[in-house]
Each structure stands twice: as C-alpha cells, then as structure tokens.
Amino acid sequence: MAFSETLDTGKSAASLRSSARRKRSQAQFIRWLLLFAGGIAMIMPIVFMLSTSFKYPFEVYNLNLIPEEPTIENYTYVLEDGRFFGWFTNSLLIATITTICNVLFDSLVGYVLCKYTFPGRYIIFIAILSTLMIPTEMLVIPWYLMSSTFGWLDTYWGIMFPGLMTAFGTFLMKQFFETVPDDFLEAARIDGLNELQIWWTVAMPLVRPALAALAIFVFLGNWTASSGRSSSPTVRKCTPCPLASPPSP
C-alpha cells in the first residue's frame, strides 16, 4: 500500500494506517454482506426442492420449509419401482460419454480452426456457428428419421449422436485457443512433437479452465435434456432420468 511507503514517521503514519485499515474492513464487511445475500438467494431453491421431496402432494405448494407431515414415501416409491436405477444409469452413461466426446471433438475442431490456416477455414467456422441458429425443435424429426433409417431407435447411440459435438463448444474452444501463444506450439514443433501431440500435451493443458466449463455445460445439458432426441415412441430401455411426477399418496 502507498500508505506504508510514505515518509511520515511515528504517530501520524500509524494513525493514517489504522484509519485506512478501518476503511478497508468496512468495505470488506459490505462485500461479505452482499455475497452472503447472494449465496442465500442461490441456495434457497435447492433447499425448497429438498424439503418438497419430503412432503405429500397436498403440501407441495406450501411455502413452509419444514413439512407438516414429513414423509419418505416419495423416495421409497421411486426406489421400489426399480426403473429409476435404469434411468439413472442411462443418464450417467449418456451424459458421461457425451461430455467426453464433446470435450475432445469440440476442442480438436476449435484448435484446428484457430491455429491452422487453410483455404475455407473461415467459411467452415461460419457454417458451424450458423447451426446455432437452428432451434432444436426443428431438428427433432430429422433426427428421429435418421435414427430410424440407421436402425438406431431405442439405442444409446441414437440418443447420443446428435450431441457428440456442439457448435457452441467448438466456438468456445476456438476462442480459448486464441489465448495460447503460437510460440508455445512452434517450440514444441521444433522439439519434434507431431501435431496431435502438440494439441494434447501443450495446447489442451493450457485451456483447462475452458475444458472444465465446457464439460459442466455439456454434462448438465445431457443429464435431462435428451427429451428431444429420445422422442422415439418406442423409448424403453434407453430413457434417461425423466422429470418425475410425484406419486399420489
């Protein structure tokens, strides 16, 4: 701090310092307060979800946090039914595989679009971006038809294939690779690594934060949002976690 560097000696410097410290701690307090309020606002919906899970349907629209008649029937109902485990594994499997594929493919394509120059690179990038403008709803029927043509109905593959790569992820990774200096890649090239090794050992570790963000987006997106892709009327064994409807008591 500038204060501690002033040439003032003795009392005046000390009092300056302590008043500065007081001012700083006030600012700190206000900051904590705001963060605390924000934290409460974020956690409340989750607390309500949790408390609702112990309520009977008649109480669901009550705002009390502690259920009047707490019950674990919701849990026993879901667990006894057995299908839940199937759905849960499906969700886990689909979300995990899709996440891994997305992280790999999006970053590979983003890397190539960012770090290599070749004819048509800009057009390809624009083409990939423009797919973001097509609403998912419009794609559901073509996906379904494709799945059925390929014999993928009611298979994991049928649910996963539309999501193995995303335009958004590609864009995100391309932007992040812009921050990796070309010197890093060229140094590795001179040291004798091939292009795939450079991507994997040099570029990927440097964009780890982006990879983590992308992985979270994709995982959450695929945990529940397979609805569009699994719209096959024959869905049975490959259904992911549905938005469960509460059991009637």
Added chain:
Amino acid sequence: MTTVSLNNLVKSYGNTQVLHGINLDIQSGEFVVLVGPSGCGKSTTLRMIAGLEEVSAGDIRIGGDVVNDMEPKERNIAMVFQNYAIYPHMSVRKNIGFGLRTSKLSKEEKDARIDEVAGILELTELLDRKPNQLSGGQRQRVAIGRAMVRDPAAFLFDEPLSNLDAQLRTQMRLEIKKLHQRVGNTIIFVTHDQVEAMTMADRIVIMKDGHIQQVGTPFEVFYEPANIFVAQFIGAPSMNMLKGIVKGEAIALENGTAIQLPTAKLNEDQKVAVGLRPDALLVQEGEGLFSGEVSVIEPLGTDTLAYVKVGDEEVIAKASGRTPPAVGDTVNLHAAPEAIHLFDADTGEAIR
C-alpha cells in the same frame, strides 16, 4: 557443429515480398547476429531456417544438406523465443526435458542430461518449481536449457533478451556468450539492439527492408561501414552525416564550410555525404574541420556530448567531461583523417 547457408532466400506473403534474396554462409561454431530495424525480416529469416515458415524461393542448407522441405524436427536445430515459450503447466525439470520427449535415450540418461544442463545454467535448485515462481532471468535460462538439452546442431535465438531489464540484459548477454565459448555450437541470434549485436557477435548481419546491407565482424561494420544505413545504424549516438559536393580539392558542405580531403577517387561536382562519428569529432582548441555554436550539452561523466550548430545543421561532438564547453560557446571541431567516412550521396554506398 554445423554450417548454415542461405542461398538467394526469398519470402513472400501473398503478393508482398518481404525477403529479397538473402545470401549468407555461416561457419560451423560461429556466433552470427542478425540485426536491423523492426520489420526488416530478421525473424522471418530465422523462422525459415527453423522450418516454421515455408521457403518461397532459394534454398537453405544445414550441414550441407538442403533442408527446404524438411520438418523442423528433422533439422536438428533448437530455438529460443522472445517470450521464452516455456510451459506454465510444467515444472522446470519437465520444461527442460521437453526437448528430449521424442529422443530414444533411457529415462536415466535423460535425467542425467537435464541435471547436467541445469548445472551449467545454475538451475539445479529450481528444477521442481513452476515457471510462475521464477524471475525473468531464470525463465530465460530455462528456455535456453530446454534448447541445450538436445545438443542441437545450431541454436536460433529470436530477441531472447528484449523482455529483460537493462541490467539483466547485460548479464544474460555475457552468459550467452560464455555459453557459446563453452559449448561451441553454431548460434544465430536475432536482435534489433546494435549494442547486443556488437558485443556478442563473431559476425554481424545488418538487414534493412528484406535486404542484407553488410556482413562483417563488429570491427568491420563499425570502422568500415558499407553504406550510410550501416554507418548510422551501428554506434550510438548515430554517426553525423553532412551533405556536400566535390569542388576541386575540397568538399563544399551544405553547412557553408569546406573540408580539404584527398579527392582522387571522387568526381568533380559529385554529391557526397561526409560521415563523422560523434566519438571521433572532438571539441578542441585551434583550427579544425569547422566551428560552430554549442546548443545543448549532455554530460556523461568521462565525456560530454556537445550538440553544435554548424551553419544550419546540428552535429554531435565529444568534449572533455572535466572541462566541458558551455552552451553558447563557439567551439572548433577536429577529426582525424582516418575517422572521416565518405559516402556517395545518391547511392548511399561508401567510397573507399
């Protein structure tokens, strides 16, 4: 140990040609410095030698073999970049060892080499640190270590010292020079700092706008500059350049004075430029080349630089540090005949 030679090397980006036929032969074990103003094509030349840029025309030979179409790794060269290019996610040991990833040595041999290099560069204590825990000079040494560990045929440096502060730069300059004396590999070093070039090079290559202006030892480029550009680029402060016309036995300068010179090699009425290094243009008593009024003085300790108005031109001259002239004084300026450089004013070439 390897020779590197560039033969009519040309580089174009689209329709713009940025290197216009570079010819250069570098001996095995030589320390060559490429120097020139920004944008003159130094980095481009170096990157072509490294194999990072394609050759548009001409060829590059390393150890006698044409390497134009070889991958960088096949050329057995190592490069140190301006921002070091050491990887933030790897320890110093990993960074130095990175150059050995593709080598066939066993793990023990690799470790031994890393330790040896770390020892030479005084990095042994730091091997387990991450780059962000190092100072600028230490990072620089890691980058050099990474290049050394492969024992390459030649080292390429692209302005490796420009991110360091002045003191550290002087120190690293010396360390690199010592390193060269110790390992003896061919070094090609790019800088835009003429002091770096003078102090480190066996030979200096001065470039401008994609052309080589002169290749020579530090002595040659300083005392026998090939043209006006080299004369003014090397040496600080820059060489005074006075325009004139040959008239009989003398050169009539535009500043209104005339200097007597042997004009045997000159033609009557030829336009010339007379070059005088500030170091060799001395403020002294008695009749000199010309005289003028001191407009500014810059004390440097041992010497004082005097900015002297001669006619309507200003020249920089050297005066004593102990008894400097005062601003407003009229002083006489002297130069030894061998310290006077003559150039053709139209072509810029030196007249010898």
